[in-house]
Every structure is written in structure tokens, then in C-alpha cells.
Amino acid sequence: MPGPERFVIVGCSATKRKLAEGEEVAACALYTGDLFRKSLAYARTLAADDRIWIASAMYGLVALDTPIDSYDFHLPSRKAEREAWGERVLADLRRLVAADAQVELVILAGRAYAEPLRWATPGHWTIEEPLGRLFIGSRRAWLAKHVPSGEALGQAVRQRLAELRAVRRYEARLG
Secondary structure (H helix, E strand, C coil), X not given: XXXXXXXXXXXXXXXXXXXXXXXXXXXHXXXXXXXXXXXXXXXXXXXXXXXXXXXXXXXXXXXXXXXXCCXXXXXXXXXXXXXXXXXXXXXXXXXXXXXXXXXXXXXXXXXXXXXXXXXXXXXXXEEECCCCCCCHHHHHHHHHHHCCCHHHHHHHHHHHHHHHHHHHHHHHHHX
């Protein structure tokens, strides 16, 4: 029996490439923030590019090669609006997989993006947040430590995911 399909969502970056009016670039080339670049490198150790998307405040779920233009938009602070954004992003992802598919969704994003995605995720999907509960500085440090080395990174990722699964099982037993 095959394992779950793995998809990775990387949070976008406030820091973007400067573009001429009306110019578009591939989404993965638009965002230039250090945390985004390292998160994308990390994501690429977990899945192929066609299984990695960017969670954009403006565009929702965006494939890495989708041409988009620069923007200045942030997720709303109101919970109901963030929930609606999360529902829209996950609806896009659900259209790409079979309804009964077992999915492992890896979220590499800050809390503002991760929470609404978590709220909207179908119950039979597994959510992994290897950088979850880490503040920005700690996420940067973790990624800087793990992204550059190929095989060591893969091993660290597998270990971190196993730790998170163990914590999740423990929390589930507590109810």
C-alpha cells in the first residue's frame, strides 16, 4: 500500500524582487526574503517542485512556476478573514488530489499563514510543521543549520518529522 502523498506549502515573503510596471516573474523568483529562500530550499529536499506551492496573501495557493507580479498585501488580522483565506488555499489544493487521498501536508510558514491552513485541512490529512512553534529567528537558525548539507539535511528532516509525529500522538492520547 503506498504511503501518503506529500505536499509542501511555503509561506511567501514580504521582501520581493522589484519589477517594472506590468512585469511578471515565476512566483519562486519573486520572493527574495532569506527565510523564504531557505524554506524553499528545505521544501525541495522534501518534495519535487510540482508538489511544492507558495501560500501568497494576495494570490492564495501559487505553483512555483506561475507568473505573478509584485504586490504589497498582507493577510488580514481578523480571524474570520484569515479562515476564509485558508479555506480558499486548501480548496485549491484539494482540487489537485483525490477526495479520499491520504495526504501529508508540510507547512513551512509563520503562524499567521499556518493557522488558517491548519483550520481548513481535511481531518484525514496529516499536517507536519517542521518549523512549527519556532519564532522567526529560531526558524532562520534551524534552516541555516540544516539547508546547506544535502544528506545530513534529509536525515535531520526525517528526524524532526518523526519527533513531531511522536508529539502529535502523545497529544492525541491526552485528548
